[in-house]
Amino acid sequence: xxxxxxxxxxxxxxxxxxxxxxxxxxxxxxxxxxxxxxxxxxxxxxxxxxxxxxxxxxxxxxxxxxxxxxxxxxxxxxxxxxxxxxxxxxxxxxxx
Amino acid sequence: xxxxxxxxxxxxxxxxxxxxxxxxxxxxxxxxxxxxxxxxxxxxxxxxxxxxxxxxxxxxxxxxxxxxxxxxxxxxxxxxxxxxxxxxxxxxxxxx
DNA sequence: ACGAAATGTCACCGTTCGGTTACTCTTATG
DNA sequence: CATAAGAGTAACCGAACGGTGACATTTCGT
Numbered sequence: 001x002x003x004x005x006x007x008x009x010x011x012x013x014x015x016x017x018x019x020x021x022x023x024x025x026x027x028x029x030x031x032x033x034x035x036x037x038x039x040x041x042x043x044x045x046x047x048x049x050x051x052x053x054x055x056x057x058x059x060x061x062x063x064x065x066x067x068x069x070x071x072x073x074x075x076x077x078x079x080x081x082x083x084x085x086x087x088x089x090x091x092x093x094x095x096x
Numbered sequence: 097x098x099x100x101x102x103x104x105x106x107x108x109x110x111x112x113x114x115x116x117x118x119x120x121x122x123x124x125x126x127x128x129x130x131x132x133x134x135x136x137x138x139x140x141x142x143x144x145x146x147x148x149x150x151x152x153x154x155x156x157x158x159x160x161x162x163x164x165x166x167x168x169x170x171x172x173x174x175x176x177x178x179x180x181x182x183x184x185x186x187x188x189x190x191x192x
Numbered sequence: 193a194c195g196a197a198a199t200g201t202c203a204c205c206g207t208t209c210g211g212t213t214a215c216t217c218t219t220a221t222g
Numbered sequence: 223c224a225t226a227a228g229a230g231t232a233a234c235c236g237a238a239c240g241g242t243g244a245c246a247t248t249t250c251g252t
Contacts, residue, residue: 003160006147012162023198034241039200047209047238050149051102051142057162064099065161066108066153119228130211135230143208143239193252200247208239216231222224 007044009053014042016060031059103140105149110138112156127155 003009017027017038024042028035033052041048041056057064099105113123113134120138124131129148137144137152153160 001162003150003162004154005150009146016164024200025198035199036201036242037240040240043200046147046150047145049143049209049239050105050146052240053146054099054101054142058100061165063163063165065163066097066099067159067161068112069157069159121228131229132212132231133210136210139230145209145239148210196249196251198247198249200245202243202245204242206239206241209237211236212234214232217229219226219228221226 005044006041006046006048010042010044012062013038013056013060016062017042020060027056027059031056101140102137102142102144106138106140108158109134109152109156112158113138116156123152123155127152 001008001012003012017024022030024035024038028038031038031052032055037048037052038056041053054064097104097108099108113120118126120131120134124134127134127148128151133144133148134152137149150160
């Protein structure tokens with residue numbers, strides 16, 4: 001599932017929790033957080049901290065994968081029209 | 097790339113930012129946050145908020161995908177030794 | 193319909209967040 | 223060598239966090 005917003009995240013967590021037969025207290029305890037936090041996150045709280053989110057994922061037996069989008073919509077740096085060979089070389093140079 | 101910890105996340109963000117030829121100020125501005133925040137996140141800050149993280153990903157042109165682990169290591173509910181047929185039925189019933 | 197379990201909400205509190213600004217340090221470009 | 227750019231750090235601040243415990247509401251089995 002693709003996660004774009006905090007609401008997506010909350011929906012996923014809830015779905016997965018229910019699928020595993022846990023209630024909010026179970027999940028909170030096993031993920032080392034509070035039930036209040038689970039409630040808020042499942043409701044899509046955008047300011048939850050990633051550390052807790054990652055612990056919750058682990059508890060739910062799910063993984064987060066990150067991938068570069070095919071359609072390169074990334075707001076490129078200052079001059080999108082040119083390939084800056086120096087940037088590329090710099091990037092390579094900086095790799096230890 | 098698989099994200100397991102806040103440090104993973106920071107490393108990825110930095111790598112991707114450099115690859116796109118942005119400095120920390122560029123990224124901060126485009127993602128609607130501060131340079132301080134970028135510094136901290138790239139260093140693996142575990143308490144950064146997911147909302148900002150998601151906005152940063154969007155700016156970097158990357159997607160977050162979540163997937164159920166193959167090896168079902170999820171800490172199951174209370175009785176890991178039995179398959180609880182009722183939970184399974186419940187889960188199915190709850191799908192609209 | 194009844195009661196229990198699960199979920200949602202509230203107030204309180206100490207802690208930490210993220211933004212701003214300014215300063216340092218390293219690197220590398222002229 | 224000078225100095226500019228990029229990155230790291232510090233202090234300050236208001237705002238929001240997350241935990242606790244209690245209470246209200248919804249959901250569900252029987």
